[in-house]
Amino acid sequence: MRKIIIGTALVLTTSLLTGCGSDDKPVPADKSAHAQADAGGKPGPDGASGEVRHKVTLEVLGTGTSKVYYNLDTNKMVTATLPWKKTSTIALTTDAEKRIGIGVSVVPGSVPASDGTLRPAACVITVDGKKVSDNKGGKSDKMCTYTVK
Template sequence: MRKIVSGTALVLTATLLTGCGGDNGPATADKSANASVKPKPDSGSGEVKHEVTLEVLGTGTSQVYYNLDTNKMEKVKLPWKKTSTITLTTDAEKRIGTTVSVVPGSVPGSDGTLHAAACVITLDGKKVADNQGGKSDKMCQYKVK
C-alpha cells in the first residue's frame, strides 16, 4: 500500500512540475482570458499584481497538489480554496507569465467509482480555467501575465 501511495504521489508531482513548464493550458482554458483580465499595477513600482484563487470542489477529503505561491501537496477537506496575490516584477514575468495550477485528488462518484474532483482557477474574480466539473482528467492550470 505504501508503494502505491508513494508511486501515485511521485506521478502526480511529476505531472504538476512538467505541466508548469509547458503552455498546454487546462482542458477549458479561455485562450483570450489573459487579454481580458486587467492587471492591477502597483503605483510607482512597475509591479503587476493579480489575485489568484484555486478551488477544489466536492465533499469528503482528498489530496491536492498545487502551484500558487509555492508548490505544495496537502490532504484537505472539500470544498477547498486557496487565494494568493501573484506579483509580477520583471519584464520577463510580465511578458512570459508564471503558471499556477492545481491537481485535484480523487473523490467517489455517484456510481461509487473514483474520479478527479472538480477544480477551478479564478484570476481577479474571473474564471480562467476548470476541468469541466471533474469530467476532464487534466489538471487546472493557467499562465498569469
Template structure:
C-alpha cells in the first residue's frame, strides 16, 4: 500500500511540475531577450531628481568640519568654508524618505573669547533649509534632501 501511495505521489508531482513548465515555455518564447528590452530606471519610471546642496561653516580662523554630503569626511578647514555637490535621488525610496546631509562645525572663539560651535548653514537649490542659529544651538546642521 505504501508503494502505491508513494508512486502515485511521485507521478502526481511529475505531472504538476511538467504542467507548470509547459505554461511558461510559450510565454518565454514570445518575449524578446532581456538584453533587447530597455532598462527600467530604478525610480520606478518617474525619473531621477537632482538637488544642488551647499554646506557652509561661517567664522574666521581654522576649524575642523565633519560633513556628510556626497561622502562622509572630516577636514581641517579655513573659515569661512563652503562645499557644494549635486545629490541625485534615483529610487522612489530616496525620494520619499530622503538623503541625509549634515555638517558638524568645529569650535571657534566667540565674542567673549570662549569657544563655541561655529555657525553652519545648509541650502538646497538656493533655499536655506537648516542652520544652527548662528552657533547658539548645540545640534549639527542636518537635512533630508527629497
C-alpha cells in the first residue's frame, strides 16, 4: 500500500512540475495534446515554428485487474483489466517543450505473483515504437517514467 501511495505522489508531482519552470504562456485547459497535434506545424505561442510529434504508448502487463495511475494526455487513475494499454500522440509545440520535454509516466498497481505474494505489475513505455522505460517485468518497485523530447 505504501508503494502505491508513494507512486501516486510521484505521478502527481511529475504532472504538477511538467507545467512549471518556463516563461511560456500557459496553455488553455482545453488544449490537450490531441488538440495541439492538430495544429499542423504552425508557429507556437512563443514563435516556435513547426512541432514535433511522438506516438507514446503506456502498458501495464499481467492478468486480472489492477489500479493504474498514469500521466499521458491526462492524469488519471483507472481500475483496469490487464493487460492494459493507452496510446496518445504528444505534440511538442514550443521551444521550451522541445528543449525540456514533457514527462509521461505509469504507476502499475499490485498483482498476485506465482508464490501468492503481491508485486507490482509490469509496466512499459514506448515512444515511436521504441521501448524507453520499464520496471524489469515488475521486479522493480519503481514506476515507469520518461521525458518525451
